[in-house]
Amino acid sequence: MSTVQQLGEAFERRGERAKLAIMAGPGVSWLLALILAPTAFLVMVSFAEINSSYDLVWSFSVSNYGDLFVGQSGLFNTPFIDSFLLSIGIAAATTVATVVLAYPVAYLLTRLSGRTFKIVLFAVLVPFFTIFIVRIYSWLAIFGQSGLLNSFLLATGIVSAPVGIFEYGLAAVVISLTHAFFPYMLLTLYSSLEGIDYGVIEASRDLGATRIEIAKDVVVPLSAQGLITGCVFVFVPALGTFITPQFLARGQFTMIAEVLASRINELYALNYAAAGSLFLIIPTLIAFAIVMRTTSLEAMG
Amino acid sequence: MADSEGHGRLARLVGEPRVTGTVSVDRVVSAVASYGMWVLTIGIIVFLWLPLSLIVVLSFMESSVLFPFEGVTLANYVSLFTNSSLLGAARQSAIVATTSASVATLLGVPLGFAIARHTFPGRSMVRGMVILPLLMPGIIMGISLLILYRVIGFSPGFLGTVLAHSVYGLPFIVLPVIARLAVFDRKLEEGARDLGADGRGVLQDVTLPIISPAIAAGFVFAWLRSFEDFIRVFFVGGTMDALTKEMYGMVVYSQGTEAMDPMATLIVVVVASALAVAINLRDILEYV
Numbered sequence: 189m190s191t192v193q194q195l196g197e198a199f200e201r202r203g204e205r206a207k208l209a210i211m212a213g214p215g216v217s218w219l220l221a222l223i224l225a226p227t228a229f230l231v232m233v234s235f236a237e238i239n240s241s242y243d244l245v246w247s248f249s250v251s252n253y254g255d256l257f258v259g260q261s262g263l264f265n266t267p268f269i270d271s272f273l274l275s276i277g278i279a280a281a282t283t284v285a286t287v288v289l290a291y292p293v294a295y296l297l298t299r300l301s302g303r304t305f306k307i308v309l310f311a312v313l314v315p316f317f318t319i320f321i322v323r324i325y326s327w328l329a330i331f332g333q334s335g336l337l338n339s340f341l342l343a344t345g346i347v348s349a350p351v352g353i354f355e356y357g358l359a360a361v362v363i364s365l366t367h368a369f370f371p372y373m374l375l376t377l378y379s380s381l382e383g384i385d386y387g388v389i390e391a392s393r394d395l396g397a398t399r400i401e402i403a404k405d406v407v408v409p410l411s412a413q414g415l416i417t418g419c420v421f422v423f424v425p426a427l428g429t430f431i432t433p434q435f436l437a438r439g440q441f442t443m444i445a446e447v448l449a450s451r452i453n454e455l456y457a458l459n460y461a462a463a464g465s466l467f468l469i470i471p472t473l474i475a476f477a478i479v480m481r482t483t484s485l486e487a488m489g
Numbered sequence: 490m491a492d493s494e495g496h497g498r499l500a501r502l503v504g505e506p507r508v509t510g511t512v513s514v515d516r517v518v519s520a521v522a523s524y525g526m527w528v529l530t531i532g533i534i535v536f537l538w539l540p541l542s543l544i545v546v547l548s549f550m551e552s553s554v555l556f557p558f559e560g561v562t563l564a565n566y567v568s569l570f571t572n573s574s575l576l577g578a579a580r581q582s583a584i585v586a587t588t589s590a591s592v593a594t595l596l597g598v599p600l601g602f603a604i605a606r607h608t609f610p611g612r613s614m615v616r617g618m619v620i621l622p623l624l625m626p627g628i629i630m631g632i633s634l635l636i637l638y639r640v641i642g643f644s645p646g647f648l649g650t651v652l653a654h655s656v657y658g659l660p661f662i663v664l665p666v667i668a669r670l671a672v673f674d675r676k677l678e679e680g681a682r683d684l685g686a687d688g689r690g691v692l693q694d695v696t697l698p699i700i701s702p703a704i705a706a707g708f709v710f711a712w713l714r715s716f717e718d719f720i721r722v723f724f725v726g727g728t729m730d731a732l733t734k735e736m737y738g739m740v741v742y743s744q745g746t747e748a749m750d751p752m753a754t755l756i757v758v759v760v761a762s763a764l765a766v767a768i769n770l771r772d773i774l775e776y777v
Contacts, residue, residue: 208607212615215600215659219618222656223625226633233636289533292526306768310761311534313768315541317760319717321733322753325740326540329547336543367537399518420624428626430720435740445628445720452724458636465633468626476624480617 227469234462252463268447272467275444278362279426285366286373286422287415294377295407316371323368324432331360331436356438364436365426373418380414381407416482420475428468444468541757548750569751575735579752582732585647585722586715589654593711597659598704601666616667623660630657631724638725645727653721658711665703673699 235248256268293312300308315323330336337354341347353359384407392406408415430445437443442450448464451457548566551559569575603609604616622630634653638645677699681691719733726734739749 208603208609211599211607212603212609215596215603215663216615216618218596218656218659219615219621222634222652223621223630224618226637227625227629229637229640230629230633289529289536293530293533296526296530308530308534310764310768312537313764314757314761315537317713317764318541318753318757319713319733321717321719321736322544322756323540325736325749325753326544328740329543330540364540367540370533370537398514399522424624425626428628430628430723431737434737445626448628448632449720449723452632452635458632458639461632462636465629468629472625472629476617476621479620479624 230462230465230469233459234466236459236462238457238459252459255460256463256467267442268444268464271442271444271447274441275427278358278365278443279423281362282365282369282426283419283423285362286370287419289366289370290373290377290418294374294381297374297378298381312371312374315367316375320368321431324364324435327360327364327367328435331356332438356436357440358437360436361432361443365429365432368432369422369426372421376414376418376421377411378414380411380417384410413482417479420479424472424475427471541753544750545754545757548754565747566751569748569755572748574730575732575739575748575752578730578735579732581730582716585650585654585729585731586712589651589715590658590708590711592651592655593658593662594704594708596655597662597707598666600659601663601670604663605667605670619660619663622657627718627720628724631721634721635724645725646729647726649725649727650722650729650731653725654711654715654718657718657721658714661710661714662704662707665707666700669700669703 232246234252235250237247237249237251256266258266293308297305297308328335331354332338333350333355335354338347338350341351341354342349388410389402389406392402397405428445429443430449433441433443433446444464444467448461448468451461451464549561549563551562551564600615600619604612604619630653634649635645637643638649643649673696677695678691681695686694717733719731719737722729722731722734723737736749736752738744739746
């Protein structure tokens with residue numbers, strides 16, 4: 189290979205690299221500057237202290253974490269831990285509820301076509317595109333002492349006093365979160381069920397498998413990827429939800445996002461909030477690892 | 490997602506009579522499953538629509554609850570259209586959403602091309618990073634950016650929100666572009682090149698027209714996500730107005746609540762009409 193050729197190729201490679209830098213550079217720097225750097229910074233701040241004039245003082249102190257874990261009545265007995273555990277429970281209940289509700293609908297959607305398909309799709313997608321705060325707000329008039337459920341039960345004489353479960357609280361939060369996140373689960377499940385080669389189901393049927401066996405041994409395993417992705421995309425945002433408990437728990441309990449927000453707004457305790465944020469960052473990273481292992485990006489469009 | 494006829498594939502085959510009618514129990518299960526699925530689906534549609542329809546009904550009511558019934562009125566709509574701070578906030582949110590989605594598109598389309606068509610060191614890491622804004626809870630993004638802005642002395646506001654929302658919208662552009670390019674038939678580009686088109690011509694007349702529906706859908710998603718976001722703008726919006734901040738204040742501090750139901754109703758009506766048009770125009774499931 190002559191020197192001129194080598195030089196030419198080197199220039200071409202450089203041109204290619206420059207082109208690539210122009211294409212990917214801005215987007216990647218956006219991600220680095222606005223996602224990775226702030227998150228790394230947050231972790232650093234979680235070890236910092238705040239002085240009396242609310243400035244951050246860099247140090248390596250674990251006192252912020254101590255504040256999270258050690259309460260006046262002992263280790264792990266703090267409002268933060270309570271909120272964290274409660275949030276995990278609420279997110280888990282929401283995830284299970286969306287799976288149970290979305291699986292049959294997703295399966296039915298794969299069997300429909302034409303006009304019926306469009307109508308069912310429309311019916312499930314309108315709530316999805318209606319902005320989140322409206323979806324959560326829409327449950328406000330249903331729950332509560334004078335909400336639709338209780339006033340209906342009282343007016344018809346079925347009960348004589350408002351029913352506790354229909355007042356604001358745990359049930360209202362889980363139901364409204366299920367309502368808000370149901371479409372995420374439906375769409376991921378639908379896309380994975382839709383990708384199943386029907387020949388496989390036909391073959392197992394020909395070999396004598398019953399419907400239940402087909403569902404258990406063929407459909408569920410083949411749609412497992414969509415199921416896992418769907419669970420992640422419901423669980424993580426449900427865990428970090430702020431508006432939902434603000435609207436529908438009405439002070440009966442606080443979820444983790446509310447604890448973090450109130451620390452910042454009321455006490456300006458950035459360091460404490462940063463330490464608490466780690467309890468949402470770690471689940472996010474676990475979810476991220478799961479998604480990266482199970483899903484190809486090409487399939488995520 | 491697969492071709493528009495894809496969902497017909499399962500449908501055709503499920504409908505076929507069974508060759509081996511082994512046990513009648515299985516037939517019963519199959520019939521129950523089939524009806525059960527319809528009953529459940531209709532039940533879920535009712536569940537999804539019930540609260541939203543109640544809002545629409547309440548927006549025309551004299552009192553803020555159904556019982557006792559006090560009469561029908563348009564007064565709530567009057568209070569919406571005379572509530573200048575709410576309307577101003579809606580306008581401000583639309584400006585933020587449009588700016589953020591545009592920035593996300595300008596950054597995301599080339600990034601999608603780079604990931605889909607080039608190999609470079611750290612490519613798989615970049616691919617992974619792209620989904621982070623999608624997964625990261627809003628409160629983490631809000632708090633971490635707030636802290637960063639404070640330390641570098643950048644005051645929260647319009648620009649701070651646009652920066653946050655543009656990175657939040659990035660996956661909605663990059664992922665559909667990657668997905669679309671993955672199934673793209675590159676012979677079309679080769680053909681155009683053989684017919685004498687240069688690199689720019691191929692991109693302009695062949696590649697972009699084919700992937701532009703994916704970009705447009707991504708833009709709509711990025712726009713909506715910005716428009717509906719509360720927690721990020723709560724932390725990095727400073728004193729800037731935003732529709733969600735106004736609505737939050739109305740609910741939590743019970744101020745001007747009568748405008749809330751008509752506002753929500755308008756949003757439901759706009760979304761429903763836009764979606765009805767979109768579903769009839771093309772196979773929108775390809776883009777969600």
